[in-house]
Amino acid sequence: MSEKAYDLYDLEDKYQRSLDDCKKFLVSKGRVVKGTKISKSRIDYMVSIKATCPLCGAIFNGKNSNTEHILPLGLGGKNVANNKIQLCVACNSAKNNLIQSYLGQPPYWKYYDDKWSTIKKFILWSEFVSDEGIRFSDCVPSMHQRFLDARFGGIEDNINVRGYGRLSSWKVGDEPNINFDQRKTKKVLRDPKDKTKSGFFSMIESGIGILGDKIFSDKKKKIRPKTRVQNTQVKEIINLPIKEKELETLEEVIIKLVGKDEITLQKLGNKISKYENKRSGGKGTREFFATYGHKGTMKNILEKELGDKIDISGDHPNLQIKINSLESLEQVIIKLVGKEEITLQKLGIKISKYEHKRSGKTGTKTFFTTYGHKGTMKNILEKEMGDKVDISGEHPNLKIKIKL
Numbered sequence: 001m002s003e004k005a006y007d008l009y010d011l012e013d014k015y016q017r018s019l020d021d022c023k024k025f026l027v028s029k030g031r032v033v034k035g036t037k038i039s040k041s042r043i044d045y046m047v048s049i050k051a052t053c054p055l056c057g058a059i060f061n062g063k064n065s066n067t068e069h070i071l072p073l074g075l076g077g078k079n080v081a082n083n084k085i086q087l088c089v090a091c092n093s094a095k096n097n098l099i100q101s102y103l104g105q106p107p108y109w110k111y112y113d114d115k116w117s118t119i120k121k122f123i124l125w126s127e128f129v130s131d132e133g134i135r136f137s138d139c140v141p142s143m144h145q146r147f148l149d150a151r152f153g154g155i156e157d158n159i160n161v162r163g164y165g166r167l168s169s170w171k172v173g174d175e176p177n178i179n180f181d182q183r184k185t186k187k188v189l190r191d192p193k194d195k196t197k198s199g200f201f202s203m204i205e206s207g208i209g210i211l212g213d214k215i216f217s218d219k220k221k222k223i224r225p226k227t228r229v230q231n232t233q234v235k236e237i238i239n240l241p242i243k244e245k246e247l248e249t250l251e252e253v254i255i256k257l258v259g260k261d262e263i264t265l266q267k268l269g270n271k272i273s274k275y276e277n278k279r280s281g282g283k284g285t286r287e288f289f290a291t292y293g294h295k296g297t298m299k300n301i302l303e304k305e306l307g308d309k310i311d312i313s314g315d316h317p318n319l320q321i322k323i324n325s326l327e328s329l330e331q332v333i334i335k336l337v338g339k340e341e342i343t344l345q346k347l348g349i350k351i352s353k354y355e356h357k358r359s360g361k362t363g364t365k366t367f368f369t370t371y372g373h374k375g376t377m378k379n380i381l382e383k384e385m386g387d388k389v390d391i392s393g394e395h396p397n398l399k400i401k402i403k404l
């Protein structure tokens, strides 16, 4: 089981396949496959060891559970063990209510165009809780809260979960693999000076998690928390309006294609052609600009559309373009980390905010893509900044410090 701290960037990476499957299904108005339940032997086994629903802790009795498809069949999910999980009837129907409260009645492809952002969040949430359990599902707060509303009237109970994740992750005879108590007592290295919370929970809180330490300390005293402590900073970021379009704006494309270096307009033209070919199968900058309703010379279009965000210099035919507003990756990281040692999770949040200011989009993924990087933050930073940074600690409590 994973101990990784997740942000939406990580989740999108981790569950890319489900997102792709769903997208394909919706675009092609695919046919919903028939679902089947899990085997009786598994159900009997779960009953015999008093396994619980992995989301709410209800003890299975053989009749009170359903097989749920993690990526719903109506969103292109497949009827395979990796996409199945056994939930209690109430959680199963709360999940169905959740998706329908956003999407209405199936077929869901009707909603693809304007609801993709919501569908995506639902999928990430559904996949994540199936692997990690409900306690750790706050990385998609809107979904999490709505599920809690549907299932528990808003506040999660003080639940004790001893359940199983996706069907492919266990077999008869295995111990439950979603076990909240086990996680709660997980031993973590912590700074002895930090008496406020364990490293693990501070990671959750600072990364995505939102469950503040108050809940956990209350829980120890067996007091049921009355209010959920939200990490407002994190919430703010995750709730930023996400503009999800199939079509990137002209500005986004140009900034991405030019990158951080100064390049010739000729080279940019080649890149645009490639981009257009990927997008529409067409080629040529003319087609690209026409998509955005532009005609004329590239220089004029770019100056008109991007204004002082770019600098075009030189003489025809050796015109050069540079993006003005783009700081180098190194400059940004140095600025965001500052003088202190901070966790990579915290840096991720800062990057997300920074990116939103810059491009209107969220996510560390967008940020790093701008500089042509993919992969884990640690690898990118080590590669780009070499010995200018110090990355220490163990995953998921990695910390970064700028070397002076």
Ligand SMILES: [Zn+2]
Pocket (backbone or CB within 6 Å): 053, 054, 055, 056, 057, 058, 087, 088, 089, 090, 091, 092
């Ligand atoms: Zn349940």
